[in-house]
Amino acid sequence: MIRVAIVGYGNLGRGVELALKQNPDMSLVGVFTRRAPDTVTTQGAQAYAMEDLVGKKAEIDVCILCGGSATDLPEQTPALTKDFNTVDSFDTHAKIPEHFERVNQVGKANQTLAVISTGWDPGLFSLNRLYAQSILPEGETYTFWGEGVSQGHSDALRRIPGVADATQYTIPNEEVIEALKAGQKMNVTTRDKHFRQCFVVLEENGDAAAVKEAIVTMPNYFAEYDTEVNFISQRELDKEHKAMPHGGKVLRTGTTGTDTQQVIEYNLALASNPEFTASVLVAYARACVRLAQEGHTGAMTVLDIAPKYLSPIADDILRRDLL
Incomplete structure (x- = not known):
């Protein structure tokens, strides 16, 4: 035991x-x-x-x-x-x-x-990135998250001074995903792949402008993405944004042999992150x-x-x- x-x-x-x-x-x-x-x-x-x-x-x-x-x-x-x-x-x-x-x-x-x-x-997606690039050495790996609630990003929001509560959604660019799966060659940036949507409840004396600036400039979390910040009430957050769905996919597109197109895809659809x-x-x-x-x-x-x-x-x- x-x-x-x-x-x-x-x-x-x-x-x-x-x-x-x-x-x-x-x-x-x-x-x-x-x-x-x-x-x-x-x-x-x-x-x-x-x-x-x-x-x-x-x-x-x-x-x-x-x-x-x-x-x-x-x-x-x-x-x-x-x-x-x-x-x-x-x-x-x-x-x-x-x-x-x-x-x-x-x-x-x-x-x-x-x-x-x-x-x-990191975790299961990390393993699949390793498997995919080892099997298809000639190719590119793309990771997409969402649509869903990121616990880590939501926690980072809640640590900002002036924030009482918050939920963050990660939303993938489905058009980019479909183009890559179809074999289209693309120079995809971090900003191209995802959009971040934040719903924030301010503390009683919270400064909305300062909180928004802290969010959109936060390195490793929001600075590299297009980010929308919405200020709402605690009641609305509790009613509309407390479920914890998430998911995503690892996509590897590559070629084998004489330029034969191959795609590896690993997908998660989670009702509770x-x-x-x-x-x-x-x-x-x-x-x-x-x-x-x-x-x-x-x-x-x-x-x-x-x-x-x-x-x-x-x-x-x-x-x-x-x-």
Whole structure:
């Protein structure tokens, strides 16, 4: 039985609690939160203060870290990897190499293992980009997200001073997608591929102009995209923009042989982004514990881990049923 701690209990943490119920080889030790534990309503799990986590070290095989990438995970993952095996969903693509190096040093020094940047992008999409470009070396890879709610981008909005709440939609350019699949050669920029739509609730004294400027100039999140900012009431946000759909696709167009056109496409259509991301985290938590038991330390990503480590099924059964 793999013993799991959930660190952080927002949408992703709730998704992890649900996902663990579908994995009988895993048990939940508890939810660890910065809020007062008696104010946290879980789906059955015991809630503890963050300060209690290290005291339960002997009861925990892996911590699944459910904080945001903007400010939580850059600090939490290296800090907690000093004492625990960890899995996170750090998704600021431009900063993944830096995050990896920091966490890898901590894991090597403390004989623990961290699996970073899991989820679906980075995560499953990363794997499919690797497979596709390896199989079609003559070609181009394109990643499209949405239409849907980005948890990471929404969290980044909520961290802006003056913002009370916010939701961000990523909307792909379908015309570009269809042209690429048809074999059309295009010089596609980041701005061409997606549009970002933000719905923002201001704090009582929030400065709309300052908030909008902070959004559209935010590097790694909005500065590289055409971004629409809409200021609305909390009531409207709660009514119209609290569902969590998302998805996207990885597209590789290339040629083989004598200029034969080939297309590889991997697609996700998700009714609940946090629940799906949580399910990926849980599978990689299983892999993390198994690899740690084999003596691996430091940091790893989805690119380093063989698929069999994700499954609770024995290797010989996987070969029989899936190959």
